[in-house]
Amino acid sequence: MALHKQVSFMTDTVRAEFINKRKHPDFVKRFNQARDNRLFGQTLEKFDPGHRQGSVSTSQVVKKLGEYMEKLEEYKNKGIEINPDKVYLEVLGGKKKGKVYGLGSASQMYYKSDLTSQSTASSSTPSMISQLSSPxxxxxxxxxxxxxxxxxxxxxxxxxxxxxxxxxxxxxxxxxxxxxxxxxxxxxxxxxxxxxx
The missing domain is CATH 1.20.5 (Single alpha-helices involved in coiled-coils or other helix-helix interfaces)
Known part of the structure; x- marks a missing residue:
């Protein structure tokens, strides 16, 4: 939102607070990081669309997908049949911060979470089943x-x-x-x- 313009739905006090928040060092740091992510890999000769989703730039995604295709081809040439999802996980380097980029909740099918969340999940499963079986x-x-x-x-x-x-x-x-x-x-x-x- 352009805060240099006067807008009818915002009072002067709220507008001043927004301007002050934009000057805060945390905001400036996040703003600069987001800008750098959007502009990553762009040159005058080549335009890169920036992001396809989340914080990973398109060029990084393309690079990872290239590695993924190479790995698949490598396994195929060796005559090894392997699940493409496992190859994808291998290329990405596995689970980071409890997540696998691009797989979302499907990553739980390949990676078990820590013991506390496993026990919570397993203990909640029977109660969910009983709650669903009654209706x-x-x-x-x-x-x-x-x-x-x-x-x-x-x-x-x-x-x-x-x-x-x-x-x-x-x-x-x-x-x-x-x-x-x-x-x-x-x-x-x-x-x-x-x-x-």
Missing amino acids: VEELKKTAEENHNKVEESQKIASERLKYAKEFVENHEIEKATWKKEKLAMQKTFKEMASLVK
């Missing part, structure tokens, strides 16, 4: 109950459909019977009418 069991139970309800609803619907079909069939039979009876009655009335005349 899973509840979900299974709910799913089973829902399945049973669906089956029961289907059974009821099937029975109702059966009764509806029977009703329609009975209605058709009764309708046909009534029609026959009506025709018979009409015939009888005609016969009676002809007798009365």
Whole structure:
């Protein structure tokens, strides 16, 4: 943020504090280090984009990746099959400050942490499993109950459909019977009418 300009959202006191903080030796040291990192390896003939992530410059990453590719090729030429992740760790020099650059939390798959964090991790794993298994069991139970309800609803619907079909069939039979009876009655009335005349 450009502090030499007057901005509406910042009071003069806050602005003055920001300016003073930028003069502090710790800030100046970090500022200069960040600037140097961004400009590392740049010349007039060649522009280097600086950083790809974190504090490691792009040129350093390119150098490490080149070493990685050389190591992979070396193992391939010797006929040795090796996990590419292990080669990557070898090129980087292993774990530094508890981390492996570029691998993030995946580094724990290859490097065990110290005993205190191992015991914490191993003791927290069973509790995490039990915490996760309880909701899973509840979900299974709910799913089973829902399945049973669906089956029961289907059974009821099937029975109702059966009764509806029977009703329609009975209605058709009764309708046909009534029609026959009506025709018979009409015939009888005609016969009676002809007798009365």
